[in-house]
Amino acid sequence: MAVTALALVRLRNLFAVVMLAGMFSLLAAVLYVVLDAVDVAFTEAAVGAGITTVLMLGTLALTTSEEKAAPRKILAPLLLVVATGAVLIYGTMDMPRYGDPNAPIHRHVAPYYLERTGPDTGLPNVVTAVLASYRGYDTLGEVAVIFTAAVGVLILIGRSRRPRKKRQPADKKKAAQ
Amino acid sequence: MIFKAVLRVVSKLLIPPIMLFALYVQFHGDFGPGGGFQAGVIFASAFILYALIFGIDNARKVAPAWATRTLLSLGLLLYASVGVAGILLGGNFLDYSVLAEDPVIGQHLGITLIEFGVGATVSGAMITIFFIFAHQDR
Amino acid sequence: MEFPGLYNYWITIVLMMVGFYIVIAHDNLIKKVVGLNIFQVSVFVFYISMAKVRGGTAPILDAGIEIYSNPLPHVLILTAIVVGVATTALALALVVRIRNAYGTIEDDEIEGQEDDA
Numbered sequence: 220m221a222v223t224a225l226a227l228v229r230l231r232n233l234f235a236v237v238m239l240a241g242m243f244s245l246l247a248a249v250l251y252v253v254l255d256a257v258d259v260a261f262t263e264a265a266v267g268a269g270i271t272t273v274l275m276l277g278t279l280a281l282t283t284s285e286e287k288a289a290p291r292k293i294l295a296p297l298l299l300v301v302a303t304g305a306v307l308i309y310g311t312m313d314m315p316r317y318g319d320p321n322a323p324i325h326r327h328v329a330p331y332y333l334e335r336t337g338p339d340t341g342l343p344n345v346v347t348a349v350l351a352s353y354r355g356y357d358t359l360g361e362v363a364v365i366f367t368a369a370v371g372v373l374i375l376i377g378r379s380r381r382p383r384k385k386r387q388p389a390d391k392k393k394a395a396q
Numbered sequence: 397m398i399f400k401a402v403l404r405v406v407s408k409l410l411i412p413p414i415m416l417f418a419l420y421v422q423f424h425g426d427f428g429p430g431g432g433f434q435a436g437v438i439f440a441s442a443f444i445l446y447a448l449i450f451g452i453d454n455a456r457k458v459a460p461a462w463a464t465r466t467l468l469s470l471g472l473l474l475y476a477s478v479g480v481a482g483i484l485l486g487g488n489f490l491d492y493s494v495l496a497e498d499p500v501i502g503q504h505l506g507i508t509l510i511e512f513g514v515g516a517t518v519s520g521a522m523i524t525i526f527f528i529f530a531h532q533d534r
Numbered sequence: 535m536e537f538p539g540l541y542n543y544w545i546t547i548v549l550m551m552v553g554f555y556i557v558i559a560h561d562n563l564i565k566k567v568v569g570l571n572i573f574q575v576s577v578f579v580f581y582i583s584m585a586k587v588r589g590g591t592a593p594i595l596d597a598g599i600e601i602y603s604n605p606l607p608h609v610l611i612l613t614a615i616v617v618g619v620a621t622t623a624l625a626l627a628l629v630v631r632i633r634n635a636y637g638t639i640e641d642d643e644i645e646g647q648e649d650d651a
Contacts, residue, residue, distance in 0.1 A: 282564070350431065
């Protein structure tokens with residue numbers, strides 16, 4: 220997965236970049252299955268590998284599929300990235316160990332959800348129960364975000380056809396070019 | 397288009413199972429992996445496949461703009477109105493226990509409705525966004 | 535035996551830094567969006583790996599299973615993925631609009647045009 224990500228940095232053909240990004244998502248989905256998150260893996264496989272790739276390809280078709288030039292100033296960003304990474308790795312030294320059942324994250328509300336989901340809702344899938352019932356406000360907000368994003372896309376490029384055809388003679392082709 | 401015979405036949409075979417699978421994921425999400433978010437995306441991908449194979453104009457006839465936009469809005473509306481229904485029946489906002497006599501059945505009903513709202517919004521959003529991208533001038 | 539227990543965080547950090555590097559070092563806007571996506575996936579991996587309990591299984595209740603992984607991060611990330619694709623679509627829409635307005639999707643060229651104007 221990290222190799223795929225590194226290949227993404229080097230490639231300049233955007234078509235290959237988008238395909239690799241799809242592969243990256245699929246690998247992430249496999250990783251989620253290994254980490255017990257079957258619902259999340261399902262979503263990632265459908266969304267990341269499917270819809271995102273199609274949307275990216277659509278954008279490539281509308282714009283261009285070749286990156287112009289490799290970045291010239293490599294050193295400064297690289298230094299910044301390495302420095303940030305080093306600080307973050309230093310920060311992980313105090314984190315709970317992987318798979319530790321006594322980590323703080325597992326001691327707060329999670330046991331409550333696991334215990335109460337059966338009696339409260341009668342559903343075996345805890346993820347669905349928490350998503351829709353216990354944290355219904357969150358999900359309402361998320362759905363509102365998706366709605367807003369779709370409306371935003373509609374506003375930005377949804378109506379570009381008709382106005383542009385009217386404007387074209389006046390503005391010459393400067394805007395379209 | 398003649399050379400796409402294989403693609404057309406295979407996609408015609410595939411699209412109904414994809415939609416059926418989306419509905420299965422939608423309503424089986426309470427018991428196994430799945431739910432509104434995944435179902436919405438899978439449902440939308442059936443339309444996207446249709447649009448890719450048969451052309452965007454044909455797909456627009458199947459799913460006109462007003463239909464997907466209505467779907468997009470209705471999902472959110474359904475979600476919020478389930479919450480308001482909880483208030484009207486004497487509970488808190490988004491409290492499903494009051495939706496039926498038995499709190500457990502109420503919870504189940506509420507979750508199913510909510511998931512349906514989520515699925516409608518997600519699929520509406522994905523179809524809308526894809527069609528807008530595909531409909532641009534080159 | 536101190537260090538091996540932390541490798542999941544290190545993978546996250548490597549991915550995150552790759553995404554960060556793409557965002558700040560590349561001028562192409564589509565590449566920047568891909569970089570943001572990688573960054574986003576690294577955060578997802580972080581959450582999901584936090585949720586894992588050793589010996590646990592997927593959080594779908596069944597008789598005879600005692601240990602489940604933590605369902606809460608799964609819920610958060612599940613919604614975050616779908617929201618992520620919606621915001622990615624919005625970003626791509628902005629890229630298309632920028633291309634319509636400037637005729638390029640390279641950041642430095644856009645800056646050059648702005649300076650000329």
